[in-house]
Amino acid sequence: MNEDKLEEKVTFAAIYARTSSPNQRFNYSIKEQVYQCWNFCRQRGWVVKYVFVDEAQSGGTVERPKFQLMLHKAKEGEFNVIVFWKLDRFCRSLVDLVNVEKMLRWWNVGLCSVTEFIDTTTPVGRFNFRNLASVAELERELIGERARLGLYALAREGKWPNPHPPLGYDRDANGRLVIDQVEAELVKRIFQLYLDHKSMSHVAYLLNKEGISTKRGKIWNARAVKDVLANTLYIGDYKVAGVNIHVEDYRIIDDATFQAAQRLRTRFTFKEGKRPPMAPARKMAQLEKIISRYREILRKYNIAFDAQEVIIGCQTQV
Template identity: 55%
Template structure:
């Protein structure tokens, strides 16, 4: 039974219609026009005024980063409608986690959700209760997925394997998932650390690397962020950490501890200097307060 068959409106609302198609779904007749027509029909039966129509055509429902979906959220934040109506849940959000997050934001804004073809309607108490059950199931699904990912990552880490196809600069991935040092990139890692120890500036190091036609492991130009990523990576001193697993793996070492520590000390020099300055200011302020209080006491006693 369609959700529209059980609709029992209790007040006039301003509605926004949301429709979406992907390239595959169009073959099965889930056209934008048909979705909008069904949603508009429901709104008329409910005496809801349609204020907006948002439609993403040939857009994946994998996440919520869709142009018209984001426009819909923007208008919701401006309090321009009371309920979002869509033909089917998978046209709105494919991920239960995305659905729950979106509903929470819309609920905070006083905006409900209503599906034409499913029992999803957060504009009334029973619908909100049912949605909370759905949200609990989504949270459980998310927790279980996270747990499975962590277990998988931990298993890889125990075998000293790298979890993706993009190991850090200086390494290549073996067929069994472990790493081996790339000799040409090893020299580039050394160069980056030496340049930073000399220059004390990530942008300057990036400039010098680009000037020498050096690129990142993915073939990109160097920038402050990519230099910083290299300087912070403890894998270069054999400290392997994936998920909650940590170990010292000497065969992954590229740098001696002394070079890594010297670069780290240079990176934190500003923080240390700022901390010393702040402490000095606090001490000066405290001394000034004591002096003022003593002056006050002297004036009172005289």
């Protein structure tokens, strides 16, 4: 009986640690976060039952593999409290934070931060939690805004703001795009193959058959071919991070070829991405063809129907 009472007093903890990049340094490292959380639990006499780690995962969403596993274990009653080094390591979205905290409270699971006065098992702790959650979301938005401004500044200078330029280009030492002549020839060939064969899938098949890979070393598919055909950078239109300018030096494809490819690529699209309705005469011809194909089968099984009535019925819907 005494042992049962002692066991009921044990607080089982789960440690959660996260980094937003694989090379995160200083106190944000996974190793340091786990170490600090473990000491925090030890000082309070809590038993660490699980350690959940998400590496290179954004805090702006709760759709993280180990985070979701942790919630699943919490729902099953595997532990009493989740310990993390700092609130922004746990989550950065205010809406997500409040929703997760409410859900954990329903499961009788608390939240504790090593570096902040957060303990959601008490009213004061929940008040502090929500205040810090607001600060965390503000910080996330400011970081995002600074990132967007940085990308815009790079793009305005004609620089490519990520390390992976499209097929046909490389980046020089200053970050500006330069045409890779070998890849540029492949871009021209893709456009010509598409105009000749009128099929993105067939173009992908031909490229793969020749052992030609994509810019990142993968096999071609219709989507990869479409990305090439739809890229306006090939006619010098530089549209990156809110910047929309024309840089003739970036041109690989002439306007006539590019527009011909776009007409072919969008030939089946209509309003809002739908195919145009079939012409009435063509629709009736198709219907008569289908009826004649199955007429003998229907007669074989003594199934009678008025073909003309079917056709007239369809005409009223055209």
